Amino acid sequence: MNGVGRDEAGGPPDPTVEFFQRIGQGRPAMLSDTVTATLRIELDDGGRTTNWFVSVDRGTVRVAAERRAADAVVRTSKEFFDRLVRGEANLFAALVRNAVVNEGDVTVLAHLRKLLTGMAHMQDPPWVNSGGRGRG
Template sequence: MPDPTVELFDRLARRGHDPFLEQVRGTVRFDLATDAEILYWSVTIDRGNVRVSRDEGDADCIVHTTKARFDRVATGSANAMAMLLRAEMIVHGDVQLLVMLERLLPGPPGARGPQLALGLR
């Protein structure tokens, strides 16, 4: 069975340059807890250039949630900001950076915008 989180980060890694993020610089690290371990994914945006790694290093914004919850974000069945408001996701650091990155996350089925850009439809 495909892993929605891996697929999302793979799509982000292939994205390369995004003109909507040309004024953005910083790294968001996602710490995704499973029963056995914490999985680390880092998304670095440098003036529109998007890079993804499995780095556990320093970040401007660190997002803590479970892998199962993030799978819902990765498929578009959950919204990251709504999860933040419900305390299903904890964020430390530059929340504005997460808001900018959220533009690249899939929306609900049938949505327009980032979902189309990421090839999810």
């Protein structure tokens, strides 16, 4: 990867890689200082599985591209996770439809949802989250 989530050829950013890079930069405001949990996200990309390990220790997030034991494991396709990251799909609705499978502590998914929702809003133009105010 070259830059934040960009591929070697300078193509468009990879939303999933960009998401993990952003949340791994410390203490996302959307997480409480009391949150401590681990999560492994397994993404199927055309028969190849990529693992992301997310560790939250009192609100501080660390991310590694590796397979480790975790409090919860989420499995989905890379394509669908990209949609979650971009705010085009809802994590809990996806669980009900089995587009996302969870194994382990389901409460950890509430923290993932906060991260997904927070990052999706950070990518929107300012007027999107202001009820239309400030739109030119």
